[in-house]
Amino acid sequence: MMARLRSLFIVLALLMTAQQASAAPVILKLSFFTSDRSNAYECQIKPFVDAVNREGGGLVEIKVYFSGSISPDQSGQSKLVRDGTADLATVVLGQTPEEFPDSAILELPGVFKNEGESSRVFTRPVEAGALRGYAPFFVVGAFVSAGESIHSRKPLTSLAELKGQTIRVNNTIESSILKKLGAVPLLLPINRTMDGLSQGTLDGATVPPSMLFEFGFGRPLGRLKQMGVSIVMDDFGTG
Secondary structure, rough: OOEEEEEEEEEEEEEOOOOOOOOOOOEEEEOOOOOOOOOOHHHHHHHHHHHHHHHOOEEEEEEEEEOOOOOOHHHHHHHHHHHOOOEEEEEEHHHOOOOOHHHHHHOOOOHHHHHHHHHHHHHHHOOOOOOOOOOOEEEEEEEEEOOOEEEEOOOOOOOOHHHOOOOEEOOOOHHHHHOOOEEEEEOOOOOHHHHHHHOOOOOOOEEEOOOHHHOOOOHHHHHHOOOOOOOOOOOOOOO
């Protein structure tokens, strides 16, 4: 059984004023929350960065600042763009639901078949200017990530055993669902989740399966599996 809870992120950039060519290219700073080896970067961000740098003709170049080196605060990434600290940034919308309120519909389980379909749906209203919160930005790409699974440090044989467990969540939709299941959800950036798992302040986390080892979550969860603790995930029906 697998919990398919929606998460998403979007690349945002300020509208730029056209500039005349100079001896040196215009350098655009892109704030990215994790490393250059992550799937999120390799599959979604790197192709765009490489294309701009390849075709920029010495006029424009993107420099990526990895692992939150401009600012590790995921909830403040859009602010970096608004105040000019960064020219582009990856923004996890679930961390700032009050800033992009209409995007929550994309986090609902059971609405889309997969992340490809949901990303295409997401792109259309963004391009049409139909969603609140996007007006200050030029949206380079709008993506919905893979469904998220519940991974627990404790044995789970049914949903009832989530009761009382403190679980890291990615957005308020996940939080609402886990509350109904009796868990104690904690909205937390993914790059701060490993600390909670290692220190024991978190019992588990909702993350896509691909991120278990990318962010090191597989180490504490893997050790528990080796000791005979089963980790069961339930399906919320994203198709």
